[in-house]
Amino acid sequence: MASEKEAALAAVPNDNPTIFDKIIKKEIPSDVVYEDEKVLAFRDINPQAPIHIVIIPKVKDGLSGLSKAEERHVEILGSLLYVAKVIAKQEGLEDGYRIVINDGPSGCQSVYHIHVHLLGGRQMNWPPG
Numbered sequence: 044m045a046s047e048k049e050a051a052l053a054a055v056p057n058d059n060p061t062i063f064d065k066i067i068k069k070e071i072p073s074d075v076v077y078e079d080e081k082v083l084a085f086r087d088i089n090p091q092a093p094i095h096i097v098i099i100p101k102v103k104d105g106l107s108g109l110s111k112a113e114e115r116h117v118e119i120l121g122s123l124l125y126v127a128k129v130i131a132k133q134e135g136l137e138d139g140y141r142i143v144i145n146d147g148p149s150g151c152q153s154v155y156h157i158h159v160h161l162l163g164g165r166q167m168n169w170p171p172g
Contacts, residue, residue, distance in 0.1 A: 047089075050153040056107060063099050063156040076133070081119060082126045084161075092141075093164030094134050098123050099156060107155040109146045123159045136163040141171075 065071040066085065073085035076096055087095040100119045105111060112120060124142070131140045140163035145152040 047151055047153060052148055054148070054153045054155065056147070056155045058103070058105065058107060058155075061154050061156045063097075063154055063158065064103070067099070067101050077126060077130050079126075081122050084126060084130055087160070091160075092162040092167075094136065094140075094162065096130055096134070096161040098126055098130070098159040098161060103156050106157045108152055108157055109144050111157075123157075127159055127161045130161055131163060134161075134163065139163070139167075141167045143171075 062071065066073045067083055075083065075085045077084035077098075081101055082098060083101055084096050084098040087097050100106065100123065102119075104116065104119070105113075106116050106119070109120075127140075127142055140161060143160040143162065144157070145160075
């Protein structure tokens with residue numbers, strides 16, 4: 044299996060359907076921890092912490108990465124962060140957690156459908172990466 048860095052460098056930014064679209068459509072199974080009309084959250088299949096959850100908007104709307112955000116995306120971006128807080132509480136992360144949004148090849152983004160990583164359950168280090 045390729046490393047995350049290799050996967051990110053090989054990924055081609057575009058608006059084509061991604062693995063996340065297949066997860067949203069339930070074509071690929073996932074361990075869903077949260078779902079509402081706008082957002083879906085599931086456990087990462089390659090966790091980088093004891094708790095590693097991926098939070099995605101159900102509709103991409105051109106938002107393949109944070110650098111593609113426009114004013115019309117403000118509401119969904121806020122929803123993603125609010126849902127991260129809700130899930131952190133649900134997962135018992137009262138002592139803290141980390142939120143990560145990778146953007147572009149140098150940011151190690153490998154799936155071009157904006158997503159938030161919620162990481163917790165262990166002491167995080169600084170600086171990251």
